[in-house]
Amino acid sequence: MIKDQxxxxxxxxxxxxxxxxxxxxxxxxxxxxxxxxxELGCVGSACAHRGASLAKGCVKxxxxxxxxxxxxxxxxxxxxxxxxxxxxxxxxxxxxxxxxYHVCEAGGIVFVWYGDGEPVGEPDYFDVITDQGFAxxxxxxxxxxxxxxxxxxxxxxxxxxxxxxxxxxxxxKTLCNGPKVxxxxxxxxxxxxxNEVDEGQKPKSxxxxxxxxxxxxxxxxxxxxxxxxxxxxxxAFFIPVDDENSIIALRFYNKITGVKAVxxxxxxxxxxxxxxxxxxxxxxxxxxxxxxxxxRMNETLVAADLPIIEYRAKREKLKGVRxxxx
Ligand code: FES
Ligand SMILES: [Fe+2]
Numbered sequence: 001m002i003k004d005q006x007x008x009x010x011x012x013x014x015x016x017x018x019x020x021x022x023x024x025x026x027x028x029x030x031x032x033x034x035x036x037x038x039e040l041g042c043v044g045s046a047c048a049h050r051g052a053s054l055a056k057g058c059v060k061x062x063x064x065x066x067x068x069x070x071x072x073x074x075x076x077x078x079x080x081x082x083x084x085x086x087x088x089x090x091x092x093x094x095x096x097x098x099x100x101y102h103v104c105e106a107g108g109i110v111f112v113w114y115g116d117g118e119p120v121g122e123p124d125y126f127d128v129i130t131d132q133g134f135a136x137x138x139x140x141x142x143x144x145x146x147x148x149x150x151x152x153x154x155x156x157x158x159x160x161x162x163x164x165x166x167x168x169x170x171x172x173k174t175l176c177n178g179p180k181v182x183x184x185x186x187x188x189x190x191x192x193x194x195n196e197v198d199e200g201q202k203p204k205s206x207x208x209x210x211x212x213x214x215x216x217x218x219x220x221x222x223x224x225x226x227x228x229x230x231x232x233x234x235x236a237f238f239i240p241v242d243d244e245n246s247i248i249a250l251r252f253y254n255k256i257t258g259v260k261a262v263x264x265x266x267x268x269x270x271x272x273x274x275x276x277x278x279x280x281x282x283x284x285x286x287x288x289x290x291x292x293x294x295x296r297m298n299e300t301l302v303a304a305d306l307p308i309i310e311y312r313a314k315r316e317k318l319k320g321v322r323x324x325x326x
Contacts, residue, residue, distance in 0.1 A: 001026060001240060002318045004115035005221040006123035008237035011138050011249060012108040015040060020064060022055025026114055027242040030101060031055050033064045041075035042112060044099040048079065076100050106130055108138075109237065124187050126217070126225045128233050133255045135263035136235075137271040140249040143282050146292035147222060147238040147246035148315075153285045154224050154236060155216065155311055157193040158304035163280050167273075174198050176304035178209025189314070190217045191307040206306055218311065220318060231255050234274060244291050248282075250274045 007025075010032065015021045020033045022045060029045035031054045041064065045053045052068035059065070063072040063080055072081040077100030079093040102113040104122075107129025113119040128134055143150055153159070158176050160169035173195035181191045192215035194204070217225045226234040232254045239247040252270030254263050290297070295312045 001114065002221050002315060004117070004120065005113075005318075006104070006111040006119065006121075007114050007222050007240065008109050008123070008125070008249075009112045009239050010110040011140075012105050012110055013138070015110070018059050020055060020057055020059060022053065024241050024245075025112065026240055029053070029055075031057075031064065032103070032110065033057075033059050035059060035062045035075070039075060040103050040105065040110065041077075042101040042103045043073060043077040047071060048096040048098055049082075071096065073098050124219050125223055126219065126233075126235060128225070128235060128253050129251075133258075134233075134253040135255065135260055135267050136251045136253040137264070137267035138249065138251050139271045139275055139278075140239075140247050141275070141278055141282065142241070142245060142247050144245055144286050144291070145288065146243050147240040148293040149285055149288055149291065150238045150246050150248050151218070151222065151224070152293060152308045152311065153281050154238075155191065155218060155307040156305070157191070157195065157307070158302070159281075159284070160193060160195065163284050164277060167277050167280065172197055175201070175203055177204035178206045179304065179306060180206055180209040180211050181307050181310050182211060183310075184217065188217060188219050189307065189310055190215055192216060203303065206303070216307075218307075220314065232270075234270075248278060250278060 009025050015032045015034045017034050017038055018036045020031060022031050030042060031045045032042050034040050045055055047054055047066040049069060049071050052066055054064055054066055056067040057065050060072060063074050065072045070083040071079060074080050077098035079096030082093060085091055102119045104111050106123060106125055109129060111123040157179050161172055161174045175196050175198040177194040179191045179194055181189060183189050190211055192212040194209050215227050222238045224236045235251040235253060237249045239249060241247060252267045252274055254266050256266055257263055295316045
């Protein structure tokens with residue numbers, strides 16, 4: 001994990017007003033809760049009193065109430081009420097305060113600040129998520145690997161004609177030109193598949209290759225966009241559950257007709273297609289060992305792996321930058 005980052009970790013629709021949603025993220029059990037008026041809080045799951053899970057609790061006014069003995073915590077995890085001590089208690093309850101996670105939302109996605117201190121800056125995301133012109137549909141799936149494996153799979157251009165030979169990789173284009181990798185800014189890398197049928201020609205180098213209109217962009221720490229065309233985009237965020245599990249959240253965005261109801265139906269169909277492709281990936285990636293990647297591993301890489309190397313190198317640098325700050 002890269003610390004001191006905003007991670008996309010949940011779809012906003014998964015925490016309804018007045019409800020609690022338990023989840024595992026960053027190897028920790030945590031709880032999201034939303035007040036009746038829509039404010040979102042996020043705290044550790046195990047109640048400070050005797051460890052019951054707040055995931056089974058409920059929202060009371062602006063607080064989350066533990067289901068065991070009714071202790072209440074506010075949106076920042078501060079203990080505000082211990083029923084057994086009575087409403088008249090003037091006791092200092094700071095010993096009960098819970099671990100609290102900073103949260104924010106954009107485009108129906110919940111971002112959590114994963115770091116030790118106060119958040120720095122805003123989450124970096126793709127404009128499509130807040131563009132009201134687009135309709136989208138959301139699906140997700142759990143993979144039994146670290147989220148780094150899922151990210152690297154989405155940057156891998158040479159698996160297409162094999163893993164997806166019946167879907168997006170049809171045509172036996174096994175020879176990979178490049179791929180070209182460019183950095184749009186310090187946080188954002190872009191590449192595109194530029195594959196051809198192998199007729200004995202020499203693959204073009206990365207320098208000779210181009211970024212095509214249909215391209216892949218990745219924003220650290222965990223968001224990806226497949227720009228299919230200006231009217232169709234597939235967004236993914238790779239949710240870190242723990243070292244051996246992750247969730248891939250996939251959204252199909254489109255504005256093909258400009259009529260919301262029709263575009264929504266198209267998005268729904270797009271999600272069905274996304275699921276088929278995603279299952280093809282999952283079946284193979286879940287067999288990769290180890291479950292978590294590092295900059296240098298016991299692998300034998302090829303030129304087509306360049307986007308993966310760029311991703312790993314930057315991730316390493318971001319981890320290092322943080323270590324130097326400590
Ligand atoms: S365990 Fe939560 S109030 Fe007792
Ligand atoms: Fe794939």
